Amino acid sequence: DAKTTQPPSMDCAEGRAANLPCNHSTISGNEYVYWYRQIHSQGPQYIIHGLKNNETNEMASLIITEDRKSSTLILPHATLRDTAVYYCIVSSSGNTPLVFGKGTRLSVIA
Amino acid sequence: EAGVAQSPRYKIIEKRQSVAFWCNPISGHATLYWYQQILGQGPKLLIQFQNNGVVDDSQLPKDRFSAERLKGVDSTLKIQPAKLEDSAVYLCASRTRGESGTANNEQFFGPGTRLTVL
Numbered sequence: 406d407a408k409t410t411q412p413p414s415m416d417c418a419e420g421r422a423a424n425l426p427c428n429h430s431t432i433s434g435n436e437y438v439y440w441y442r443q444i445h446s447q448g449p450q451y452i453i454h455g456l457k458n459n460e461t462n463e464m465a466s467l468i469i470t471e472d473r474k475s476s477t478l479i480l481p482h483a484t485l486r487d488t489a490v491y492y493c494i495v496s497s498s499g500n501t502p503l504v505f506g507k508g509t510r511l512s513v514i515a
Numbered sequence: 516e517a518g519v520a521q522s523p524r525y526k527i528i529e530k531r532q533s534v535a536f537w538c539n540p541i542s543g544h545a546t547l548y549w550y551q552q553i554l555g556q557g558p559k560l561l562i563q564f565q566n567n568g569v570v571d572d573s574q575l576p577k578d579r580f581s582a583e584r585l586k587g588v589d590s591t592l593k594i595q596p597a598k599l600e601d602s603a604v605y606l607c608a609s610r611t612r613g614e615s616g617t618a619n620n621e622q623f624f625g626p627g628t629r630l631t632v633l
Contacts, residue, residue: 447627450624454620501620505559
């Protein structure tokens with residue numbers, strides 16, 4: 406079973422920041438937080454991952470709370486192409502299979 | 516670089532028939548995964564290969580599903596015989612071997628094969 410809890414759906418206005426929350430209260434010390442997204446009719450796509458420090462790349466920012474029990478994925482300027490299902494996944498190492506939950510369906514609205 | 520290739524993209528069969536899916540991972544990627552994604556759910560791992568060896572097949576229904584990666588490159592997933600509940604998207608993913616203990620679990624997914632069992 407997935408070790409994360411996410412809201413089933415969210416809306417965001419185009420051009421605004423999209424903040425997607427994730428709870429992972431049972432995360433272990435050696436587990437990382439990964440975010441993937443899945444656009445309709447495509448396979449999942451890696452976005453970002455982190456351990457305890459905040460991370461940023463060209464796609465998004467990842468904010469992890471100090472106690473590591475929750476995190477937020479931030480898309481700074483959402484576009485219509487960001488409409489997708491976003492999955493928050495906890496995983497212990499690089500070779501561990503990903504355990505997906507149901508994710509959050511983000512709808513970016515013009 | 517070329518992505519993960521899968522074929523066919525769509526397949527419709529009747530229950531009790533057989534079906535096979537093919538996956539060509541990204542060149543040089545040692546680890547290959549097959550996932551099953553039922554409508555409305557996240558992908559679920561079926562089997563994981565490291566080169567041509569099976570690492571994890573604990574969730575593969577072995578009475579009807581089989582998979583192989585004979586030369587450590589391409590892989591095929593077979594269902595024989597298919598049941599109605601096998602209707603799903605079958606996703607193939609690959610990743611580099613990476614260093615032992617590396618945190619990077621960036622898996623590259625193919626577009627999937629959508630199977631409909633009637």
